[in-house]
Amino acid sequence: MKKKNTTQELSGVKEIARRANVSIATVDRVIHNRKGVSDATRDKINQIIEEIGFQPNILASRLASKKINRFAVLIPNARETDYWEAHRKGAERAYHEIKQYGIQLELFLFDLNDKQSFKTQATAVLDGAFHGVVLAPSFVDEAREFVTACELRKLPFVFINSDMPGTKGLAYIGPHLFKSGRLGGQLVRFGLKQGKVLIVNISKEIDAYHHLLRKEEGFRAYIEETNRKDNHIQIEKIDITNTTDKAIADALTGCLKQHPDIAAFFVTNSRVRNVAKYLDRQSDIQSILVGYDLIAENVDFLKKGTIDFLIGQKPEEQGYAGITTLFQHVIAGKEVTKEQYMPIDIITSENVAFYKN
Amino acid sequence: MKKKNTTQELSGVKEIARRANVSIATVDRVIHNRKGVSDATRDKINQIIEEIGFQPNILASRLASKKINRFAVLIPNARETDYWEAHRKGAERAYHEIKQYGIQLELFLFDLNDKQSFKTQATAVLDGAFHGVVLAPSFVDEAREFVTACELRKLPFVFINSDMPGTKGLAYIGPHLFKSGRLGGQLVRFGLKQGKVLIVNISKEIDAYHHLLRKEEGFRAYIEETNRKDNHIQIEKIDITNTTDKAIADALTGCLKQHPDIAAFFVTNSRVRNVAKYLDRQSDIQSILVGYDLIAENVDFLKKGTIDFLIGQKPEEQGYAGITTLFQHVIAGKEVTKEQYMPIDIITSENVAFYKN
């Protein structure tokens, strides 16, 4: 049998119970804010907890408790690109690290081209008896409705990839959209000393996707700042809401006919692949191209030289941090950082090998 | 009292013991390769472990075991810059996440300008009864001697920041030095369409610091590749081993007298701050400056525009991964990745705010 360590019996529920002259069951009740404890006892115990700086042993706690916590992940499916695949992988990586603590993970994937699928999946989450949810609020109105329901049910939620200011989310994990746009401006400026640059927004619903517009604003802000000195850059812009290859090509052709002197392109999302594909065919054009996200097609164009810079948004880390943030809040009961801005990675053909996503 | 869960008693030492007709103490002996078990029993138990895919519950294991594992961190002190401070912070962050598993951490800091201090600290580590060590092999010969001693004592070690090919380290965690140099070449090339670039190595002992030379090689390789097309870039180089402000300024002045047409500088380490300080005083010079590491002074020059790009080497993550790698190997008994190349971050004035180190 084991000798009991009598020298440093200075922490733990047992010591608290001893000092308060109660049983450890009562201490446990206070620690977990369960009812059925007199105010006097509660106060006394809380004071002792303060005094000795009690930190519960999470190992023992999880081992003894058979309670299961269920987390839901509500994000787009990865039908079109592997961008959202990375979020999923990150969430699952975090899950594997903490599942021993009695966590279960469930994925709810919706179609980025179908609002209704978001609603369906969101309802499934609400019906599912979860203890926390990580979501990408891709459809603004629907997402707002969903998180309102979460608030009612006291179901904690974390935003990833883009946020919804004004909601009571536990945290936002993703890029600072405006500053990410500013960085795009700077990158274009490194290559383009003077001339015309085209901002390209490509998305089915550009009203809803205001996160693209926040990038555009950042981009404009940076360029305008530099223009105060030399006024060398002119900005044009185009919104493309029909996302087929052909429609995008036609839109760009139309635009270039109007502005044949466009020397640089800034594409506000991973759709830069479409612009790259288009430019690649016009073999005579040698323009600067900056866009977003390390999806496979984009990386090919980066290596080929068609794309100069990709801005990385760390989707894998977003997924990972979404889950660990829930864990910190729900299981460990710790304070979490409300705004978790990811580093905005600059990727070129020379360092792309070291970035997974 | 609790009801026992009788439905899924399909894993765990108890089940193994039941199937093997032995006690759980014997199962424990086999799991931990302790001796005092007959071959027949051992084989039978191992087979059952295979069969049911036994995964020990690390929570229960660490809770029951009062064993302490001690890790040592052997890195430079942060006297001159906060670069090595970041390594320390990363190691301590990892430590706080896993200390509940019975880990202790001890720091052994040496002076980058004093080989002897490395030797002293290395000896202290060897004398200290550790179960793992993370080290920066800043002094090549001394580090080689140290890790040879580690191998003899079966003390696992992990390299961070720069590696020592040919040693039996558990892992290397840091940048791919050659490719980091190539990236430097690409960044210079973005701004310099043609002209002369100066490679600057600044370090007390440049023979020992061959990691600077591996960056130089990468840089040259990239520039030579682009030169095959247009031959627009000429490379000069200078090694500065006297690292006082004045000596560096004098060396640069001498060099610029010889080559007044130098239009870009590539500094192979965090000493780019010295070059920036120098260039800042020659207010007429508008050259491109690329260097390494997000130390405070460098960041100031980046924001000011004196430095165009900083290449980040993720010191904090290096320290963090060093400790978690040891943990995975020593505590969790898992395979670890031998080469853990960090992403090579490109930092500009616009995205610097989102990188801590």
Add this chain to the structure above:
DNA sequence: CTGAAAGCGCTTACAG
């Protein structure tokens, strides 16, 4: 070479 039993620091029914 092997086993019975106490213990790690908590949580959970159950009884009062």
Add this chain to the structure above:
DNA sequence: CTGAAAGCGCTTACAG
């Protein structure tokens, strides 16, 4: 409102 005791899945002396 409160406590005694069993249990989580392991590890550790100790006795044989």
